[in-house]
Amino acid sequence: xxxxxxxxxFRKRNDTASVAKERLQxxxxxxxxxxxxPDFLPLLQKELLSVVAKYLEVEDEMIKITLEKAGxxxxxxxxxxxxxxxxxxxxxxxxxxVDTKKAAVGIL
Amino acid sequence: MSKVITITSGKxxxxxxxxxxxxxxxxxxxxxxxxxxxxxxxxxxLDLIMGVERRVVFDFINVINGDANLNQALIKDKRVxxxxxxxxxxxxxxxxxxxxxxxxxxxxLRDNFDYIICDSPAGIEHGALTALYHADAAIIVTNPxxxxxxxxxxxxxxxxxxxxxxxxxxxxxxxxxxLTRYSPERVERGxxxxxxxxxxxxxxxxxxxIPESEAVLKASNTGMPxxxxxxxxxxxxxxxxxxxxxxxxxxxxxxxxxxKSLLRTLFGKA
Numbered sequence: 001x002x003x004x005x006x007x008x009x010f011r012k013r014n015d016t017a018s019v020a021k022e023r024l025q026x027x028x029x030x031x032x033x034x035x036x037x038p039d040f041l042p043l044l045q046k047e048l049l050s051v052v053a054k055y056l057e058v059e060d061e062m063i064k065i066t067l068e069k070a071g072x073x074x075x076x077x078x079x080x081x082x083x084x085x086x087x088x089x090x091x092x093x094x095x096x097x098v099d100t101k102k103a104a105v106g107i108l
Numbered sequence: 109m110s111k112v113i114t115i116t117s118g119k120x121x122x123x124x125x126x127x128x129x130x131x132x133x134x135x136x137x138x139x140x141x142x143x144x145x146x147x148x149x150x151x152x153x154l155d156l157i158m159g160v161e162r163r164v165v166f167d168f169i170n171v172i173n174g175d176a177n178l179n180q181a182l183i184k185d186k187r188v189x190x191x192x193x194x195x196x197x198x199x200x201x202x203x204x205x206x207x208x209x210x211x212x213x214x215x216x217l218r219d220n221f222d223y224i225i226c227d228s229p230a231g232i233e234h235g236a237l238t239a240l241y242h243a244d245a246a247i248i249v250t251n252p253x254x255x256x257x258x259x260x261x262x263x264x265x266x267x268x269x270x271x272x273x274x275x276x277x278x279x280x281x282x283x284x285x286x287l288t289r290y291s292p293e294r295v296e297r298g299x300x301x302x303x304x305x306x307x308x309x310x311x312x313x314x315x316x317x318i319p320e321s322e323a324v325l326k327a328s329n330t331g332m333p334x335x336x337x338x339x340x341x342x343x344x345x346x347x348x349x350x351x352x353x354x355x356x357x358x359x360x361x362x363x364x365x366x367x368k369s370l371l372r373t374l375f376g377k378a
Contacts, residue, residue: 014297014298014299015298016298016299017295017298017299017300017301017302017305018298020253020254020301020305021301021305021308021309023254024254024257024258024301024309025309027258028258028261028309031258031261031262032261032265035265
């Protein structure tokens with residue numbers, strides 16, 4: 001008897017529903033963004049990576065591209081993580097026209 | 109004006125067929141000529157839920173292929189006037205639903221019925237996309253549970269991009285949320301997402317809340333749409349949802365946990 005009253009008074013509410021809600025909000029925000037993203041984004045990401053890769057040794061996951069809408073304004077955000085990147089020993093010559101096809105193939 | 113209503117969810121087992129049967133029956137009871145179509149080719153179950161499994165002769169695929177006409181395939185319900193069941197094939201695969209064939213059949217049904225209820229298969233593949241393609245309205249059946257809510261969101265995305273209305277730049281599909289298997293007791297204990305939680309996440313207008321009810325299984329056992337069980341909370345809640353769909357104002361019911369007496373609460377006798 002006593003136990004029941006004590007339990008009711010002191011038990012912390014076992015609120016798993018709020019955890020569920022929070023997890024859903026996070027995962028859906030991510031999935032919705034992916035759904036509305038224009039088709040060119042993956043290609044843009046690859047090409048940008050190929051340019052960056054001429055100067056730095058980078059991995060696929062070190063470059064992140066997001067397109068976000070805040071009201072009327074769309075923002076294209078490009079993040080390249082440089083901390084782990086190493087500068088390439090043989091830098092390309094700037095004057096030389098860039099062969100992007102070759103660079104892209106190199107990355108792929 | 110004829111209206112196509114797709115009952116969909118993404119996730120399986122949340123109550124699409126139960127809802128299709130209930131909605132079609134409810135609309136017919138209110139004097140609307142209604143047909144309910146099973147789009148779950150290969151896994152047909154609407155016939156069982158509607159209790160007409162022994163009357164199936166021709167099906168959706170036969171009509172699409174021109175082996176039978178609509179009148180031969182439609183099964184008239186014996187309990188409710190104006191209600192027809194259009195079963196699908198049990199043996200064929202889902203790719204048997206050709207886009208042109210389905211469009212032709214839907215258009216023929218539009219000439220003859222007020223409401224065409226499409227019972228979608230689970231998933232987001234050909235069958236489900238075919239079922240939602242012609243929708244004028246969609247009822248998203250959702251359980252208050254993470255995987256169901258996520259899949260519903262996915263289906264909402266499909267309705268906005270892959271429906272005929274989206275493709276042809278018409279007014280978007282009218283979307284309604286139907287929460288099923290809702291348990292107010294568990295919501296009060298913080299164990300289940302509340303109506304407000306699910307609505308906040310999906311932001312789709314709520315057409316009804318069907319409480320968890322033993323009547324649903326009992327109704328399916330006997331092949332009777334649960335809406336005809338007017339003693340049950342689920343049956344009444346489906347009746348309310350149909351009324352709201354037709355524009356009536358009705359309060360949501362069965363949202364409060366059954367109150368226990370103070371003494372029982374204090375002394376822990378459940």
